[in-house]
Amino acid sequence: MAETAVVTAALVLIGNELLSGRTKDANLPFLADRLNALGIQLREARIVPDVEEEIIAAVDACRNRYDYVFTTGGIGPTHDDITAGSIAKAFGVALERNAEAVRRLEAHYAGRMELNEARLRMAMIPAGATLIDNPVSAAPGFQIGNVFVMAGVPAIMQAMFDGIASRLVGGTPIQSRTVSCGLPEGTLAAGLGALQERYPDISIGSYPHFRAGAFGVAIVLRGVDAGRLDTAVEELCDLMRNLGGTPVIESPPER
Amino acid sequence: MAETAVVTAALVLIGNELLSGRTKDANLPFLADRLNALGIQLREARIVPDVEEEIIAAVDACRNRYDYVFTTGGIGPTHDDITAGSIAKAFGVALERNAEAVRRLEAHYAGRMELNEARLRMAMIPAGATLIDNPVSAAPGFQIGNVFVMAGVPAIMQAMFDGIASRLVGGTPIQSRTVSCGLPEGTLAAGLGALQERYPDISIGSYPHFRAGAFGVAIVLRGVDAGRLDTAVEELCDLMRNLGGTPVIESPPER
Numbered sequence: 001m002a003e004t005a006v007v008t009a010a011l012v013l014i015g016n017e018l019l020s021g022r023t024k025d026a027n028l029p030f031l032a033d034r035l036n037a038l039g040i041q042l043r044e045a046r047i048v049p050d051v052e053e054e055i056i057a058a059v060d061a062c063r064n065r066y067d068y069v070f071t072t073g074g075i076g077p078t079h080d081d082i083t084a085g086s087i088a089k090a091f092g093v094a095l096e097r098n099a100e101a102v103r104r105l106e107a108h109y110a111g112r113m114e115l116n117e118a119r120l121r122m123a124m125i126p127a128g129a130t131l132i133d134n135p136v137s138a139a140p141g142f143q144i145g146n147v148f149v150m151a152g153v154p155a156i157m158q159a160m161f162d163g164i165a166s167r168l169v170g171g172t173p174i175q176s177r178t179v180s181c182g183l184p185e186g187t188l189a190a191g192l193g194a195l196q197e198r199y200p201d202i203s204i205g206s207y208p209h210f211r212a213g214a215f216g217v218a219i220v221l222r223g224v225d226a227g228r229l230d231t232a233v234e235e236l237c238d239l240m241r242n243l244g245g246t247p248v249i250e251s252p253p254e255r
Numbered sequence: 256m257a258e259t260a261v262v263t264a265a266l267v268l269i270g271n272e273l274l275s276g277r278t279k280d281a282n283l284p285f286l287a288d289r290l291n292a293l294g295i296q297l298r299e300a301r302i303v304p305d306v307e308e309e310i311i312a313a314v315d316a317c318r319n320r321y322d323y324v325f326t327t328g329g330i331g332p333t334h335d336d337i338t339a340g341s342i343a344k345a346f347g348v349a350l351e352r353n354a355e356a357v358r359r360l361e362a363h364y365a366g367r368m369e370l371n372e373a374r375l376r377m378a379m380i381p382a383g384a385t386l387i388d389n390p391v392s393a394a395p396g397f398q399i400g401n402v403f404v405m406a407g408v409p410a411i412m413q414a415m416f417d418g419i420a421s422r423l424v425g426g427t428p429i430q431s432r433t434v435s436c437g438l439p440e441g442t443l444a445a446g447l448g449a450l451q452e453r454y455p456d457i458s459i460g461s462y463p464h465f466r467a468g469a470f471g472v473a474i475v476l477r478g479v480d481a482g483r484l485d486t487a488v489e490e491l492c493d494l495m496r497n498l499g500g501t502p503v504i505e506s507p508p509e510r
Binding site for chain 2: 118
């Protein structure tokens, strides 16, 4: 089998609103999906409040362990937007007014709104960081080391990510296959465990669901070798049929 | 001001499917909301894969720091369900077949399905743990120390949580008020920061949104003293009006 390159990432989602139940995060599923498509394996996510020491601890733990760290949230103009300052402290660099960020804010607000002190806070960027474009509302994110700092508003975060995707170097893409059936998980479990033992290079996950009073299960197979995945899927379909189930192979997402 | 009791919690959401983008977590928003209603402050959430050392590390970090830890996922009958064994290792106790759990599984499966070895795995519970009822599919969760281990399927997790809510001791309930307006965040920022300084006992969060090409902002005030919250809301409404905005006070959720 060819050598596979493993590239890993973590997310740090920043914001009291995610922990209070006010806001349902939409950034993790988006980033999980996009990173996966780039061959970058999301290994961990942490959700932390707008508290400097919590942001620093989470970012430090992740940036020393994974190839990439992506943060969302806390880079706006208000008093509770403390991500940039926290990241500067994590890296031990100054937080300074970035001339290019000021220029972008000036261009964006000219003739529309006052570029007041609060808005100028959004030009405070850790020294040595590279800006991340914000085509929606100008105020940039930034990259420092292996940490990418993005907005929390999903529409802005997604536009920022589109802009940085070409900077990211992915590993061998992970492919996946999903096979569902109406059998209960426990009926499939022994055969599934044996299948996993025969295919140690494939990660096999079993995801039960419970809809309208009936249990069913989706089996997800993930690996780098399409041929191996396909033969494992064939074996899985045989297993399901032998147990009285009807396997349904879900179409892989278009990429 | 009366002494306030602070009770804290963390969530550890377990499952490769949450990190691959396959499954969008629904358990965090539910638990955030319910814990909040019980006067328990959710301070952190971690999403980890089905990897024993990752589960142990996350649970250990959280259980030593917060009053309560809740986990979701990984307690089913298949090879990738490794949460119970991981928690047993975290606590340094044996994972053993729990007689009451076996009895519940026997009663549930009798006359319907075989209680095979895979299903009996769901009766493997850390020594000394207390069972958490599962009124949906019988296989119990469990509590050990300050850690509550629940299913990942939302319908089951929610039923489990309903059963344990009475075991939880909350602190002083946090109340919240939300005031929205169509002003951009940066226009409000200076006055908002000054308001936060006048009300250090209230946590004031600013949450911009971007809908149909227009920015707006929701300000959330959280604290334990309803009277203080109400006067802060009055000041905030005045601030918004003075800046040309129209404050809209959102109704608090029914509890």
